[in-house]
Amino acid sequence: MSVRLADEPIAAERELAELTAGLTGEGAVVSFLGVARARSPEGEEVERLLLEHHPRLTMRSLEEIAASASERFGLSSLRIVHRRGAVAPGETIVFAAAAAVHRRAAFDAVDYMMDRLKTDAVFWKREDMREGSNWVEPSEEDREARARWSEAPCPE
Amino acid sequence: MPATGGKGIVRIGFFGRLRDALGDECEVPAERGETVARLRTRLAGLHPGAAGDLLSPGVRAFVADEAVGEDFLLAGQERVEFLPPLSGG
Numbered sequence: 001m002s003v004r005l006a007d008e009p010i011a012a013e014r015e016l017a018e019l020t021a022g023l024t025g026e027g028a029v030v031s032f033l034g035v036a037r038a039r040s041p042e043g044e045e046v047e048r049l050l051l052e053h054h055p056r057l058t059m060r061s062l063e064e065i066a067a068s069a070s071e072r073f074g075l076s077s078l079r080i081v082h083r084r085g086a087v088a089p090g091e092t093i094v095f096a097a098a099a100a101v102h103r104r105a106a107f108d109a110v111d112y113m114m115d116r117l118k119t120d121a122v123f124w125k126r127e128d129m130r131e132g133s134n135w136v137e138p139s140e141e142d143r144e145a146r147a148r149w150s151e152a153p154c155p156e
Numbered sequence: 157m158p159a160t161g162g163k164g165i166v167r168i169g170f171f172g173r174l175r176d177a178l179g180d181e182c183e184v185p186a187e188r189g190e191t192v193a194r195l196r197t198r199l200a201g202l203h204p205g206a207a208g209d210l211l212s213p214g215v216r217a218f219v220a221d222e223a224v225g226e227d228f229l230l231a232g233q234e235r236v237e238f239l240p241p242l243s244g245g
Contacts, residue, residue: 054239093245123242123245124171135243138242142244
């Protein structure tokens with residue numbers, strides 16, 4: 001399990017190569033890139049995205065999400081690399097990848113990690129436009145996506 | 157250690173939109189028997205422009221990296237952090 005914060009652009013090919021180099025017979029690797037959009041939801045041109053983090057709670061949240069994914073989907077290997085600080089439109093914000101024996105677990109694990117990252121990762125995102133800034137909060141769609149993975153208590 | 161009539165200092169850390177408004181950190185003299193709720197009210201009085209966020213239930217208080225409730229009693233030495241709603245990654 002590899003989780004880290006990155007100050008510089010993420011080299012996705014290298015991250016994927018490092019993950020696959022450590023495989024020990026798994027049959028499936030799924031990776032996902034989240035990329036900074038050039039426009040806000042309101043259609044304004046975004047000059048940069050600022051990803052503010054907490055010095056300890058951010059890594060704790062990423063590690064918890066990774067550990068949960070690993071346990072839930074029986075992963076043999078996973079990797080999360082997340083940018084912090086200023087991110088330009090078109091740059092990768094997050095790289096998330098999972099390796100598993102079979103493909104379904106790998107697909108589901110990355111889907112799960114991204115839904116959790118979009119709502120539970122300790123970041124504050126600010127879109128800086130030519131005029132003005134906007135602090136971002138998860139959308140209703142993000143919250144609904146996160147809720148798909150909630151574990152309802154078993155009836156007695 | 158309990159506050160001794162204002163001799164202690166409470167350090168307060170801000171994140172997200174609160175950091176934009178108030179900076180990374182500020183310090184206020186400790187008040188004996190102060191709760192998180194009372195500290196919020198005191199800060200809101202000092203920074204009326206950020207009062208809406210400081211008093212918002214969506215802005216959570218943390219001490220020693222753990223979320224604390226509004227009735228959490230401050231000892232007058234700690235750093236209290238106010239975390240606005242998360243944006244996610």
